[in-house]
Amino acid sequence: MPVVSVLMTSYNRERYIGAAIESVLNSTYPDFELIITDDRSSDTTVSIAKQFAEKDHRIRVHINEKNLGDYGNRNKVASLATGKYLKYVDADDLIYPWGLELMVGMMEQFPDAGWGLCSLNQDKARPFPFELQPDSAYEYHYLGPGLFNKAPLSAIIRKSAFDEVGGFENIRMAGDFNMWHKLARKHPVVLMPHGLVWYREHDSQEMNDYHRYLQVYQGIIRKYLVENDCPLSPEKIQKALVRLRSSYKREMLRGIATLNKTRALENFRLYRQL
Known part of the structure; x- marks a missing residue:
């Protein structure tokens, strides 16, 4: 079995998937499999992927029987993986040649860690990589520079940890x-630097409508910070809530100052609900 399963979900990505596959094949770390699950594309995405699979035995292409959506497809491709680690590289993103080797190497330094995140800004107190326990991970996100806003491209996950928490939940935009x-509540996380992956920005990405899902993100914050067993102490939870309310208030005032009624109202609601 390979050490790492590179997971690529696709849906109508004929413009980008070839470059994404080539970025994986150019990896300096050879012990991987690349699994591509296509979510019923109507363009030439599948034929492009199959052309690569015919030339490299490490590539497997699976076509879903029906459209599963973003997170359903992520869970599907993970269910086909045989590696120790799962590494998502979306069909419109890239991983640098050294990315796999460095991410796997950093995870191996911390045998207790269940997952890792890269593309993080430099920590002022210590160099990467370093490990955070659950309480420290929550504190790093809510009282520090932030941690949980990264896309799957920035993550590497131990498959056993992925299976333990049940994979992604089907939460539009915020899964x-x-x-x-979920992972941070149960497993230590390894923090890693920038320069390992490359996130493509284009007009057809759903992230362009991020502001429409602010209430969804708010619900997740309430769920893990307030309503469930948060690993933070009660005092730190209160500090985090004060910090969040202050940020919503600032955004509300910016909306008022710029005559952006939608922005002002959205942040007023977030402020009142938290």
Whole structure:
């Protein structure tokens, strides 16, 4: 079995998937499998993927019987993986040649860690990589520079930890934000630097409508910070809530100052609900 399963979900990504596959094949770390699960594309995405699979035995292409959506497809591709680690590389993103080797190497330094996140800004107190226990991970996110806002491209996950928490929940736009909260409650996380992966930005990404899902993110924050067994102490939970309310208040005032009624009202609601 390979050490790492590279997981690529696709849906109508004919413009980008070839470059994404090539970025994986160019890896300096050879002990991987690449599994591509296509969610019923109507363009040439599948044929492009199959052309690569015919030339490299490490690539497997699976076509879903029906459209599963973003997080359903992420769970599907993970169910087909045989590696110790899961590494998502979406069909419109890239991983640098050294990315797999460094991410696996950093995870191996911390045998107790269940997952890792890269593309993080430099920590002022210590160099990467380093490990955070659950309470420290929550504190790093809610009282520090932030942690749980990263996309799956930035993550590497021990498959046993992924299976233990039940994979991604089908929460539109915010399933990864929810997943990091779930993983961080049970497993230490390894923090890693920038320069390992490359996130493509284009007009057809759902992230462009991020503001429409602020209430969804708010619900996840309440779920893990207030309503469930949060690993933070009660005092730190209160500090986190004060900090969040202050940020909503600032955004509300910016909306008022710029005559952006939608922005002002959205942040007023978030402020009142937390």
